[in-house]
Amino acid sequence: MDRPTWAPVEVDVDRPSAARVYDYWLGGSHNFAVDRALAEQALRIVPELPEITRANRAFLRRAVRYCLDNGIRQFLDLGSGIPTVGNVHEVAQSVAPESRVVYVDSDPVAVAHSRAILAGNERAEVVQADACDPDAVLGAPGTRRLIDPDQPLAVLMLALLHFVPDSDDPAGIIGRYRDAGPSGSYLVLSHGTDAADERRAGMKELYARSTTPLALRPPDAVAALFAGYELVEPGVVYLPEWRPDPAEAPDEDPARFGVLAGVGRTP
Amino acid sequence: MSRPAEGIPEPRHRLGLAALAGRGRETAVGGEDGPCGPDVVGGLAAAWAEAVAGTSYVSMSRSEIEQHLAGLTRQLVTALLAEPFDPTPARQVGAAMVAAHFTGTETLNRTVALLATELPARLGLFRDGCQGPVVERVAAVQGALAAGYAEALRQRTLDEQEAISQAVFVARDQTEQALRASEARFRAVFAEAAIGIGVGDMAGRILEANASLLEMMGYSLEELRQRNVRDFMHPEDAASVWRLYDELVHGQRDHFRVEKRFFRSDGEVIWTHLTVSLIRDDRGHPTYQVAMIEDVTDRHLLQERLRYQALHDPLTGLPNRALFLDRLSRAFETGGRDGRVGLCYLDLDGFKVINDSLGHDVGDQLLVAVGQRLDACVSAPGRLVARIGGDEFIILVERSGSTQDVVVIADHVLAALEAPIRVGEHELAVSASIGLVERPVHGTTPADVMRDADITLYWAKSDGKAKWALFDPERNAREVARFTLSATMPAAIERGEFYLDYQPLVRLSDGQLVGAEALVRWRHPEFGLLAPDRFIGLAEETGQIVPLGRWVLREACRQARLWQDRFGQRAPFISVNLAVRQSRDPSLVADVAKVLAETGVEPGRLQLELTESAVMGTADEPLDALRALSAMGVRIAIDDFGTGYSNLAYLRHLPVHELKIAGSFVEGLRASAADGSHVVDARIVGTLVSLAHALGLGVTAEGVETEAQARRLDDIGCDSGQGWYFARPGPPDQITRLLS
Numbered sequence A: 001m002d003r004p005t006w007a008p009v010e011v012d013v014d015r016p017s018a019a020r021v022y023d024y025w026l027g028g029s030h031n032f033a034v035d036r037a038l039a040e041q042a043l044r045i046v047p048e049l050p051e052i053t054r055a056n057r058a059f060l061r062r063a064v065r066y067c068l069d070n071g072i073r074q075f076l077d078l079g080s081g082i083p084t085v086g087n088v089h090e091v092a093q094s095v096a097p098e099s100r101v102v103y104v105d106s107d108p109v110a111v112a113h114s115r116a117i118l119a120g121n122e123r124a125e126v127v128q129a130d131a132c133d134p135d136a137v138l139g140a141p142g143t144r145r146l147i148d149p150d151q152p153l154a155v156l157m158l159a160l161l162h163f164v165p166d167s168d169d170p171a172g173i174i175g176r177y178r179d180a181g182p183s184g185s186y187l188v189l190s191h192g193t194d195a196a197d198e199r200r201a202g203m204k205e206l207y208a209r210s211t212t213p214l215a216l217r218p219p220d221a222v223a224a225l226f227a228g229y230e231l232v233e234p235g236v237v238y239l240p241e242w243r244p245d246p247a248e249a250p251d252e253d254p255a256r257f258g259v260l261a262g263v264g265r266t267p
Numbered sequence B: 001m002s003r004p005a006e007g008i009p010e011p012r013h014r015l016g017l018a019a020l021a022g023r024g025r026e027t028a029v030g031g032e033d034g035p036c037g038p039d040v041v042g043g044l045a046a047a048w049a050e051a052v053a054g055t056s057y058v059s060m061s062r063s064e065i066e067q068h069l070a071g072l073t074r075q076l077v078t079a080l081l082a083e084p085f086d087p088t089p090a091r092q093v094g095a096a097m098v099a100a101h102f103t104g105t106e107t108l109n110r111t112v113a114l115l116a117t118e119l120p121a122r123l124g125l126f127r128d129g130c131q132g133p134v135v136e137r138v139a140a141v142q143g144a145l146a147a148g149y150a151e152a153l154r155q156r157t158l159d160e161q162e163a164i165s166q167a168v169f170v171a172r173d174q175t176e177q178a179l180r181a182s183e184a185r186f187r188a189v190f191a192e193a194a195i196g197i198g199v200g201d202m203a204g205r206i207l208e209a210n211a212s213l214l215e216m217m218g219y220s221l222e223e224l225r226q227r228n229v230r231d232f233m234h235p236e237d238a239a240s241v242w243r244l245y246d247e248l249v250h251g252q253r254d255h256f257r258v259e260k261r262f263f264r265s266d267g268e269v270i271w272t273h274l275t276v277s278l279i280r281d282d283r284g285h286p287t288y289q290v291a292m293i294e295d296v297t298d299r300h301l302l303q304e305r306l307r308y309q310a311l312h313d314p315l316t317g318l319p320n321r322a323l324f325l326d327r328l329s330r331a332f333e334t335g336g337r338d339g340r341v342g343l344c345y346l347d348l349d350g351f352k353v354i355n356d357s358l359g360h361d362v363g364d365q366l367l368v369a370v371g372q373r374l375d376a377c378v379s380a381p382g383r384l385v386a387r388i389g390g391d392e393f394i395i396l397v398e399r400s401g402s403t404q405d406v407v408v409i410a411d412h413v414l415a416a417l418e419a420p421i422r423v424g425e426h427e428l429a430v431s432a433s434i435g436l437v438e439r440p441v442h443g444t445t446p447a448d449v450m451r452d453a454d455i456t457l458y459w460a461k462s463d464g465k466a467k468w469a470l471f472d473p474e475r476n477a478r479e480v481a482r483f484t485l486s487a488t489m490p491a492a493i494e495r496g497e498f499y500l501d502y503q504p505l506v507r508l509s510d511g512q513l514v515g516a517e518a519l520v521r522w523r524h525p526e527f528g529l530l531a532p533d534r535f536i537g538l539a540e541e542t543g544q545i546v547p548l549g550r551w552v553l554r555e556a557c558r559q560a561r562l563w564q565d566r567f568g569q570r571a572p573f574i575s576v577n578l579a580v581r582q583s584r585d586p587s588l589v590a591d592v593a594k595v596l597a598e599t600g601v602e603p604g605r606l607q608l609e610l611t612e613s614a615v616m617g618t619a620d621e622p623l624d625a626l627r628a629l630s631a632m633g634v635r636i637a638i639d640d641f642g643t644g645y646s647n648l649a650y651l652r653h654l655p656v657h658e659l660k661i662a663g664s665f666v667e668g669l670r671a672s673a674a675d676g677s678h679v680v681d682a683r684i685v686g687t688l689v690s691l692a693h694a695l696g697l698g699v700t701a702e703g704v705e706t707e708a709q710a711r712r713l714d715d716i717g718c719d720s721g722q723g724w725y726f727a728r729p730g731p732p733d734q735i736t737r738l739l740s
């Protein structure tokens, strides 16, 4: 049964939350014992996780800059998580102060924290909604206030869709967001993949206990999510391979990150 | 944070270090080529960036990191070389690292190591082997940086923990508010709903009820809470209601909707639409049931009243035709193979007279009184008295045992109506005629019994008043056949279903064929070949005899003409029967003349046979017609002579040429008759013959069956004979053959 939109979501800190676990790997302290326990367990399976999360955030920074360079001034960050350093509005507004950012997360704690951080920032909004419900997201007052549907829009789904099972029709969801922006809009995506790595199975089991179970996808399925977009160079690649910082030494084994990234643009 | 942290050595050798550096305090900072110059600082920053690369999550590109670290390096160099030496600024560098998120454990490790090696080395501080004070200063700077770092990290950790707890708190608060708001909304919906809502547990205990429900049921919440859902069973509940309920409390269905009656606390019955829904917990276990109850009693009563009105006669209050028909067809549906049903269909005798003479009011009151008497003496379970129109009532016996049952009822009813009925100042004597039908339901239909009851009532009426008649299937079949025949006769004439047979009339003296009687037959498509006795009487009743007689006349004359053409003078005359009604038909003479003219038959070759009564017992017009026919030359015969009370004397005034003596007299002339009766008959016949001859009339004997009869008749002087002895009626060929 559908819950009416005005019915409250439960706040359950006895179960680990993806947002807080992620924060822990990034070295943050926005987390609780249950979150850290899960994070530590995950680390025993995939010790590179802190590195992976850092690479994901670095991709976020590079991708947002790329969008800014291409004239984008409004961002919709879906599954934005717990604010840390280098959040989208920080990156964007440091380059173009007029940039507008809407953060969307379903985790009420992440949302409450984001609101506290963003209090006073007129050009940023936090919307608590299910990213899989584009109507709710696009129709939220915060989104309507900041996002101009006639201007190109960058939709960010970083480390989000691997929490969305096929039964929720991720491609359809992306399509709805794609149709919400004019041509020249962007999709920024990073997505955990289960390519040739049996360790990921352990991860899935682990996450099954959290508020957000895991739905890793093979690379071709991730690439398929860009339907209706033109992929910008270099296409769908492992995190560190996407337009790397020239000052940085190229990574020898980018595949070990297990997370694919890409940016698409609507024609 | 300006106070040095505990455990960090106090700076020493201030001057020594300055001297070693070869720089004045003033030039220590900012000089282009000094230790804080871009190359030294830049080189150090690059080395630092390289050392900590990838050890912390910072949101900066590599060059941004180097730039950031260059600022911090400058601060460190300045602190290291300052006179007097003060490591405190290094604390701020530690804090700044945390602020930029250089918080990885390895980052601090590598930074401290770098300070110990790269910093003094790049500054050239080890050049003169005077390492003591430098080492101490470096250690102090390291310590201050680590302290500032630790302090800031601890602070940040606390801040973040505080922030996330705060976020949880806020989120919970909002959730609770939202919950409270939603709860308040639900409460309002629950409390103020016009519909009754009740919540019960799975054992059927009632936990909650809103005001509407309490009012509807007439209980207080406390009273209701002591009751179980099953206490609200009503004897008239459909069996399905409690089956659905059981399925629901066993988790086999999630809701159901029924119509149901409830007893209120005051015993009154209310009619409701009831919807019960199952509420499950998170794991899907049934936990509560919610009932929504809408009171539709008023609607129901209105419907009931309308239904009652639709099914009852407003005058007498008895069931009306619609209800009667409904019950009748139900009796058929439930009767099965062996069930029987009975109807008493009654109609007041002479009601119209009362109505017309005493007025409708009296008539209506009489009907009411009759209705009451019927109801009183008949109504019982399985019996229904209905008024089905005007002064017609019907009694339905839904499961009768035998015909005797309805007969008993009919006798009762007739007896009950014997006592006069008082309406106002009038004492009215009434009686009724009753048609009874009683039979097994199997093999018949409601429409059949209704029609038969109607027919039987008609019989009862025509049998005389205050009587009942019982349906008689044979009588009915006869009447049906008669009705069918008379109804189909006109079309049958047109379709040529009638034809004529001819029976020879023979001269007794020489056996010569002199005439032929035309006899009409009906080849009926359904009933087969019909003799005249089956339809002539009927045709007389309905008047069809006139067109039929006309057809017979024409057809017979057509045949006579054929014989006339073929046999000339030897051709037989043709004898055609005229019914009474025909003989009185004003157009008879004209019709005959026309047919003769059309067919070209000589009038003398046509004989019309009439019965005695047709010729004698009547007024003048028929006689005039007969005289006119006679004048035309047509022969007139009296058929079946001797069976009526003929006024023999009168015969001589009549235009008659021939007497046909009835077969009953001729029968007595059989030679074998042992009792001597033939002697009497012979005398009678002889008298008739001599009388006829005296009047100049010819005599034909009918029904001649034996040669002996023929001989005696001839002896007596009878002119002609007709009968099986000569020939049976047959097709015209038979005559033709006899003549040829």
Ligand SMILES: C[S@@+](CC[C@H](N)C(=O)[O-])C[C@H]1O[C@@H](n2cnc3c(N)ncnc32)[C@H](O)[C@@H]1O
Pocket: A018, A019, A022, A056, A057, A060, A078, A079, A080, A081, A082, A104, A105, A106, A107, A110, A129, A130, A131, A132, A157, A158, A159, A160, A163, A212
């Ligand atoms: C791993 S974090 C990623 C955070 C950030 N996007 C990043 O890449 O650094 C995933 C976030 O997505 C959120 N999330 C998961 N499913 C979501 C959904 N259906 N709608 C909105 N947010 C969702 C989680 O609460 C969590 O904060």
